[in-house]
Amino acid sequence: MKAPFGEPSHIRPRVFAAALSGFAVFYLIQAATPLRIDDDAVDYLRMAAAITDRQPIPPIPLPHGFPILVSALERAGLGSSFFFVVANCGFLAVGLLSVWRMLRIYPTLVRQLTVVFTLLAVPVVKSVPIALPEAAFFGCSLLALPLISEAMSARNSKRAMLLIAAFVLTAAAISLRLVGAALIAPLLWVCLSREPEAASQQTRSRLRAALLLATLIVVTTLLAVAIARSHTAFVYWIWARRFYSTNGLMAALVTRVSWMANGLGEIVLNVPFSRFRSRRLLFAMVGIVAAAILAASVRRPGRLTTERLYVLIYFAALSLWPNPSPRLWMPVIPLLIAEVILAVDRLPRTRLRTVAVGAYAGWFALTGLAALAYTTRISFSGDQFSKVYGKSGGLANPEITADDPAWEHIKLYRIEAARVMSRYGGR
Numbered sequence: 001m002k003a004p005f006g007e008p009s010h011i012r013p014r015v016f017a018a019a020l021s022g023f024a025v026f027y028l029i030q031a032a033t034p035l036r037i038d039d040d041a042v043d044y045l046r047m048a049a050a051i052t053d054r055q056p057i058p059p060i061p062l063p064h065g066f067p068i069l070v071s072a073l074e075r076a077g078l079g080s081s082f083f084f085v086v087a088n089c090g091f092l093a094v095g096l097l098s099v100w101r102m103l104r105i106y107p108t109l110v111r112q113l114t115v116v117f118t119l120l121a122v123p124v125v126k127s128v129p130i131a132l133p134e135a136a137f138f139g140c141s142l143l144a145l146p147l148i149s150e151a152m153s154a155r156n157s158k159r160a161m162l163l164i165a166a167f168v169l170t171a172a173a174i175s176l177r178l179v180g181a182a183l184i185a186p187l188l189w190v191c192l193s194r195e196p197e198a199a200s201q202q203t204r205s206r207l208r209a210a211l212l213l214a215t216l217i218v219v220t221t222l223l224a225v226a227i228a229r230s231h232t233a234f235v236y237w238i239w240a241r242r243f244y245s246t247n248g249l250m251a252a253l254v255t256r257v258s259w260m261a262n263g264l265g266e267i268v269l270n271v272p273f274s275r276f277r278s279r280r281l282l283f284a285m286v287g288i289v290a291a292a293i294l295a296a297s298v299r300r301p302g303r304l305t306t307e308r309l310y311v312l313i314y315f316a317a318l319s320l321w322p323n324p325s326p327r328l329w330m331p332v333i334p335l336l337i338a339e340v341i342l343a344v345d346r347l348p349r350t351r352l353r354t355v356a357v358g359a360y361a362g363w364f365a366l367t368g369l370a371a372l373a374y375t376t377r378i379s380f381s382g383d384q385f386s387k388v389y390g391k392s393g394g395l396a397n398p399e400i401t402a403d404d405p406a407w408e409h410i411k412l413y414r415i416e417a418a419r420v421m422s423r424y425g426g427r
Contacts, residue, residue, distance in 0.1 A: 010108040011116075023119045025374050027089050030129040035081040035425040037394040037417060041131045045070065045420040052079075062237035065175030070424075080424055081131065089129045091139030098142040099334045102149065102307055108123075110341045113361075117341075118334040122270050123326045125375055131424070134330045137176040141258035141310075141331050143181055144169035149306045151190050163191060171223060178232055179321075179328075182313040184224050186306035191217050236321075243322035252322075260319055260342035261287035266326050267333060270367040273326065293343050311335050330336025 011019075037045070043060045043186045048070035050057045058065070063239045073079050073087065096115050118124060127134040144166050151162035170187055173180030227233055244252040265283030266273040268290045273283050314332050321328070347353050378389050386393035395417050404410065 009422060011112045016112055017203040019116060020119075021115075024089075024093075026090065026376065027119075027128055028086070028381050030375060031082045031085040031089075033081060033085065033129050034381075034385045034389075034393070035084075035421055036130040036378075036389060037420065038132075038390070039413065040129070041394075042413065042417050042420055044133070045424055046416055048074065049420070049423060061232045063133075063175055063178055063232055065172065065177075066136060068175070069133075069136060070131070071168055074424075084131045084424070088135035090292075091132055091135040092124070092128060093134075094139035095142040095331075096137075096334070097340070098146050099338070101146045102142075102335075102339055106338065106342060107345065110338060110345060113341050114334050114338040117337045117364060117368075120365060120371075121267065121330075121333050121337075122368065122371045123267065123271055123330050124333060125368065125371040126272075127327050127330050129375055129379060132327070133176045134327050137173055137180065138331050140169050140176060141183060142334070144173060145186070145307050147309060148170055148186050149375060150191050152193060152306065163187070166190075166249070167220060170220075174223070177331075178227065178230075178236065179314060179317050181224065181227050182317060183308055184220055186309050188217065189309065190306065191220070214305050240320065240322055256322070258284060260293070263318075263326055263329060263381060264290050265288065267336070270364050270371075290340070293340055298382055307335060311339075358387075 040062070043058075043062055044066050047057050047062065047064065047067035051064075051067055051071040057067070069077065069087075070084070073083055082350060096118060099114060099118070100111055103114060106114075127138075147162045147169065151159050151166060158167040164426055166183075166187055170180065170183040173183055179342075246252075251399050261284040262273050262280065264288035265285070268286050269283065273280075276283070311332050318328060344353075344357060378385070381388045386395070391397040396414050400407070400410050
């Protein structure tokens with residue numbers, strides 16, 4: 001069945017399945033990569049090694065969830081880059097299955113394109129082959145969201161089980177990334193919402209459900225307090241306060257708006273901003289236009305859902321966080337893509353729209369496939385890995401000397417990076 005001007009109403013199931021199979025192969029073969037590291041990856045792996053060796057964990061202000069996961073893999077004999085990437089692929093699959101479930105009321109084509117475009121998104125492509133918690137957080141947080149949403153209309157024991165599972169996943173997401181606290185508001189909203197009436201519901205079961213909900217509310221509130229009082233949150237607060245006070249609040253806000261616009265522009269253009277810094281104005285303009293489309297998309301339905309509440313809170317946290325890293329966008333990329341596709345789907349079906357949408361889809365696919373090809377080249381680079389990944393295969397730039405202001409950090413990084421490469425770099 002065709003929509004006006006030849007636009008398909010959905011991708012044929014066989015074609016869609018074939019595309020997903022192709023993506024699965026591309027992502028899974030990244031397990032052949034040598035260990036990819038950066039500053040954060042080295043810190044996470046240092047913490048994991050300490051947990052496995054039953055040594056004091058280094059005082060690094062990062063959540064412990066990912067190091068615990070890496071340590072568990074290592075204890076099971078799976079402590080190498082190969083299995084880290086396989087695990088990341090598993091979490092990515094869980095997250096996408098959850099997105100498919102969340103979008104069940106959306107048109108089939110919107111659901112299909114959301115999954116395909118997410119797998120083509122450069123931040124997703126870059127995050128899977130590296131030892132970082134993005135993929136694990138992607139899976140946990142996106143699996144929690146449909147459970148929270150479905151608990152809104154569920155009754156009795158099903159509602160209770162959904163809320164308990166959602167709470168466990170929320171705690172797991174927070175242990176991976178502190179921004180997982182954005183799930184607390186949707187979870188509390190559902191806990192405090194009135195349970196759907198049931199004619200056959202007995203007084204005893206209603207009291208049991210009320211007691212469970214009260215317990216969940218108390219425990220969730222305590223979890224929020226514990227997060228706020230944690231060492232990691234304290235250090236993050238110090239970083240943020242320093243960022244907003246060093247050059248004045250207005251200058252910091254302008255910088256944050258610029259970073260957010262560039263980050264959103266990077267997602268829309270699907271090319272890494274770090275390689276095209278001279279096109280900063282283009283990225284910012286595209287990001288501003290995309291933000292306007294998203295705002296219009298959220299406003300038009302006139303209904304706040306648990307998923308949209310999560311995106312709004314996550315977006316607010318990302319707006320305030322003094323770090324422009326594009327990988328922080330990964331957990332909400334599929335939800336943003338779905339909103340944009342839905343907004344575009346509502347536009348009048350003119351030939352101009354068809355040509356523009358087709359051209360953009362082609363560009364996104366081309367850049368995404370190029371990113372997959374490039375990361376595959378890195379994975380199979382062999383002896384050339386140090387030349388094609390980072391400055392020196394993820395190690396510190398060998399040209400940096402003691403005259404550099406960051407020398408102490410560089411010196412420590414060289415030592416610790418060599419240790420984690422030796423420990424986790426095997427196949």
